[in-house]
Structures are given as C-alpha cells and as structure tokens.
Amino acid sequence: MVHSKHFVLLACAMAMLPSLAHAADTASGTLLGTDGAAHGSVQVTDAPKGVILRVEAKGLTPGWHGMHFHDKGTCEAPKFTSAGPHVHAVTPVVHGLLNANANDAGDLPNVFVGADGTATVELFSPLVALKASKDKPALLDADGSSLVIHAHPDDYQSQPIGGAGDRVACAVIK
Template sequence: MAHSCRNRLAALGLGLLTLPGSALAADRLTGDLKGTDGASHGTVEVTEAPKGVILRIAATGLAPGWHGVHFHEKGNCAPPAFKSAGGHVHAHDVAKPVHGLLNANADDAGDLPNIHVGPDGTATVELYSTLVSFKGDGGRPALLDADGASLVIHARPDDYQTQPIGGAGDRAACAVLAQ
C-alpha cells in the first residue's frame, strides 16, 4: 500500500491490518507443524489481540475428521509423541487444571475449539481465544513464559468435558511457537 494511502486512512481514523513481514505487523508467534513422522504438516501463526489471541492453522497430511487442538505449556515438540510439550497451558497457581469449554468449572487456558480436516487431509482455520496472551496480559496465562509454548493437534476430537484432555487422544502434530 502506498505511503500516501496509509496517511489518508490514518487521517480518517481507520486502522490497518498488515501482512506478515510488514514493518507494521502485529506481534506474532509462528511455528512449523510437525507430524509424528517428523515431516512438516503445515504452519501455525498466533497474533496477539487486545483481549486474547488469534490462531491461524494451515495443516496438511492429517487424518480426515475432527481433531482436538490445545495450547501446551512447553515450547518443545521432541519425540516420542510430543510428550515434551507438557500439559495444557494454565495459570501457574492451578495445581490440577479442570479441562473443558463446556465445563462450568474449567480453568484450563489451553482449551481451543476442535478443527475439521477434510477428506484430502487439509485444514485451514482461524480461531480466537480469550484464555491466553503472549506475556500474561489481563491476568491470562502467558505463551511466552520461560519455557515457551506449543500448539498440539490431537488424533480425535475434544468432547470439551472429559478430564484431562476431553478424550482427544494421542498427539498427532505439534508446533513450537516462536517469535
């Protein structure tokens, strides 16, 4: 976009959403989505918003159907089965987080809605979460704490109630989130 056009939009009080790589781009975390086979299965991008984060997933080579998705507490996707990612992101003062977007007592900040993978093994989705922030803003758990965070896609859908992970099963893909 031309500089003069930006100035005209600013004069009108209109904000700009800029593209990745732009000097005006919002704070972002990105990650390479790896499958249990070690191959790349897409990308993950997380953008900080005033009251949460916007998550964009572009995945390939996954099993068709519904899959649970969660923010995990460690920025580590080492084998076996990505157990190095730890549990779901949660407040540090919670000893045993309660899982489930449909659970009235839930305090598991890593919870996200399920995604659907098409018959061709691909999924492109954009989600919004008010449960986390990059640095702990608004009292929400931080994705950028001392040991980082990751995003995990599970083999089955999350039922949003069953403890501890909604019955989502094995970890099928993982992305370390980094700036």
C-alpha cells in the same frame, strides 16, 4: 525539486505510521507430524482480549481433532510429550469448554480435517495472551508453548484432555 523529494518521502513515512502503530505482535511455528516432517504452520496474533490462532495443516487423518495450547515450547516427535500439559494458570487444572468449572487456558475448539488430509482454521481464544498479562497465561513465557493437534476430537468435558487421545502434530510457538 529537492523539497518535493523530501515531501514525497515524508508523506510515505507518515502513511506507514498508522499501520505500524496498529501492527499486532505475532508468533509462529511449523506444525510437525509424528514422522518429524513439516505438516503445516501456525500463527498466533496478539489481540486486546486474547489471541487469534491461524492453523494450516496437511497430512492428517480426516475427521475432527482436538487442539490445545500446551505448556512447553518443545515438540519432540513422535509422541510430543515434551510439550507438557495444557497451558494453565491455576491448579488443579479442570479441562473442558463445556465444563462450568473449567480453568484450562489451553482449551481450543476442535479442528476438522477434510478428506484430503488438510485443514485451515482461524479462531479466537480469550483464555491466553501472547506475552505477559496480569489475567491470562502467556504463550511466549520463559519456557515457551506449543500447539498440539490430537488424534481424536475433544468432547469438551472429560478430564484431563477431553478424550482427544494421542498427539499427532505439534508446533513450537515462537
């Protein structure tokens, strides 16, 4: 009887090993609106060649909105300028997913907010890493980073932020 208990415990532990070995590092944050209240959440998962970003937002204006990783891990409402510029590794920073000379690692696709003010999106960014990387800026570096949602869509070309306008929501990534 004692041996069978140990066997069951050993079997359970071994069954968990593959999932633990493949568990990805994640970071998350609460999406704050300009009113300082919670308007959703973000989760960033480390991937072999970038990160997977999941955003669940509510209480935003319907329509398309620009979304970027910003350089500082702080979100002081109502303007969120404390989040700094976009995450980048090279200066001068050239913005735009449709710009052949772009080097702005904070660039992300736009997010669509429905008529009810909510948005749910999951996307992949090959431009950043969650932790230290030799070829990509790290979101979890010494001063952290944040995800910012802007008032207007990003046109993916205009400098410095694609015409995305004011910052309307922000989440510190930790």
